[in-house]
Amino acid sequence: MILKFLRLVRILRVLVKYGLDEIAISGFDKPGISRLLDLAFFWRDLSTPRGVRLRLALEELGPIFVKLGQVLSTRSDLVPPDIIYELSKLQDRVPPFDSDLAIAQIERSLGAHPDQLFARFERIPVASASIAQVHFAALPDGTQVAVKVLRPGMKKLIDEDVALMHMAANFINRVWEDSKRLKMKEVVHEFDKYLHDELDLMREAANAAQLRRNFADSKMLMVPEMYWDYCSSSVITMERMHGIPVSQTDRLLEAGVDLKKLSSDGVEIFFTQVFRDGFFHADMHPGNILVSIDPASFGRYIALDFGIVGTLNDYDKDYLSQNFLAFFRRDYKRVAEAHIESGWAPKETRVDELEAAVRACCEPIFDRPLKDISFGQILLRLFQTSRRFNVEVQPQLVLLQKTLLNIEGLGRALDPDLDLWKTAKPYLERWMAEQVGWRGLLERFKAEAPRYSHIIPQLPRLTHQALTAIADRDTSSHELLRELAEEQRRTNRLLSFLVFFVGAFVVGVVGFQAWMRYHGGA
Template structure:
């Protein structure tokens, strides 16, 4: 029986219709028929069937931009899903920008004053009316604090939260229906995808979370002198306003060749890869949006990281598997790469493990044969996602974000030093990363946890021992054995016991016969005492028969039901 249709709420009808048009326009009208949505959403014609694929991908990005911030973020999230979309769509969605018209300065001034509890003119000595950048969620202004520090102030647009929440609710309802009624929805995990989008967007709507992300990364990367993360000005930060240190520099891909000649380009490229490996595999908190606009080359030739709204957290159990996967890709070990990916994934009912191992091994072999200037880890991760999906394996969100992060990182590294071999950096860093992993497992906190668990065991041990003793004394202790087939198990144990007993009897006969050989008697056979010789021959005969049955009957009847 099919699940009931979603309850169409009047205020969301436009969003339902917009999503439906996207499905039809970009070739998934089959989902409407499977989900029973076509009758509800009207008759929408497929007008894009004859368009060029690349143009359609660009048009999809444009359509998502026009639909608002939630759909822009959905497109950016889909750009990480090589298992759902062809490469041409991934490239188009990855370039999604949410530049929109700026909010009037009077509105910005009012929001800042309300959030910070101080008039703009009293909190800042300077505040630029013209924004540095505008986006669908907020916009950025240059400013200067009263103490002379140059800062940037990001201000959230008014009423944006309500619009995003409504859009997310509409997406979630559509995802639930498609996942319940279509194989594509179940395989893609549409509900989980929208939940991931919801978590990411709600975090971005709270600038205090972005401030916490920046502070965490600033602390974790304090030892990397070639990098700078702007300081958050806590007293000038709220849920809708964030104030940070201003980094003077140029987008790293826009730096002139003359300036790059003055920079240790290879050193910066190696440090950039090392920093992201450290974030990903050691700290488990990494800046997952390193596109060129968020990486600047400062005047003192350091790399500055910007925009901390998109930060991915990697659980400890996944960090080890990610390290194994990256090392396997670097070393050309296809089986190890497949095993590491399998450890992180969730296999579906249709998972074909043999095909998965074969395709991953082929991918790794092809990557190993490339020249240094063709090596790129990011596309390799994205291709692993596609293979996993086609074979019925669902990979975690962290791996999707890793693929996009490395893809963006590859482009920045290529700008700095096209000859850099990323696999060599991975190998070089792996020893230090494994050492840090070991130190984390042997940390003082882990020792405290072990001591607390040991203390808890000792504290409750007398009580538990008394309980067990009481159960034994009252004949109330029961042991349950959950075997595959109890009758076969008991029959097998009886058979083993009979064989052991027979073997002991035969051994006793042989030992007894050997001792009787030394007795003097008039009754002999072939020069030996007759009784001893009969016992010896009988025991030897039965022993050979027992060996023969063990080697033939038991192998032919492994169930233990032989006679």
């Protein structure tokens, strides 16, 4: 309790030092409060812009608050544009911890000293972030690997700081009327969950394995292999990847990489992860992306750091795909209808009014290159519109928004003339055709076939048992028995027809595909 109190005192001291109390009361200031604060803290200098002061304060408070700032940089509904701009500059610039601590962590986790586990282990780390740091090594067979080691004491620090954030969110919920719509408690809960997920490096390794499997045949993205015999919850060992950081465009150009193709590939990779897989890398800042210049994989992206991934269910994917396509087609009425149908906007919302508001936000950005568009400004206007129509912000989409802004920044650096809409539209249209067309129907039949093969043969018996149980409740009613028996016969005939129809359909489609392959090959 004493340590928690001291941490709270330190946080308050930093907030006062950088004048963040002034930012906090700016939305509901009462006459005289600002003057009173200026008199009380006369010694501080507040001439620096507020966004810069907030960024410096978060950096001084440590890695957990840096990550909070990174999350807030995606929340244009909560944060003004000048602060969004500064928070987007936050990165995990954390000094490495002592290599002896890293070696001790490896020994505890893997049961042996690194000199016994590896043919070579480099004591000096090559990268250091808020959660872990990375050392290069070589396996006994000579395979080049990267060993990621969890920073000691992180769980305790995260638990203490996140507990204070929960307290702050509860307080804001009580004093700010708009907080319920913005779901600040849920946002902190999401932040808490993802931070604790990052503490389990085995989860990160599993995320990497899933993403690698999803893109096993890709010519655009590479994901390092995990070596499971050298992995634990606090140490993971992965394939060492070689490439140029995507932010170093001069080196990429010198190596002959086509930046325009690279930028369009990035858009397709993003939409493939979101709409095909519902599983996407949610921390795609330039520090986590390399570009291969090896002849065998030249020009492919290399993804690193899989501690934060986003997932979407089928409902989210369907909703988002409809909205994206409607945006690309400038069908603002469909956007408004989708918001109301999903329950994100109140059911009494007038479609024409919401349609007009969305049109005013989005129409100015079409037919313009990415260099002339600010997604930050667009998102801000959309969230202002959402406030007017009481549209609820969905916490599960915060990571998606963050990733989309990462893609925007990446696209600006690689190809300022990239038209994000025109690049993404053909892919989304193809994906929608696969989902709602015959191909999608066949794939769903195939996916459900094992389940149907168990259920369908049992249906007549289960139906008979259910009807017998109902009839037993009133044995004196012979008429009821006759009706139920007849109903069972009709049901059995219907089921037989259904089984025949499904079987004929599947056999016909498979046969047609075989015929096409045969004649196509011929």
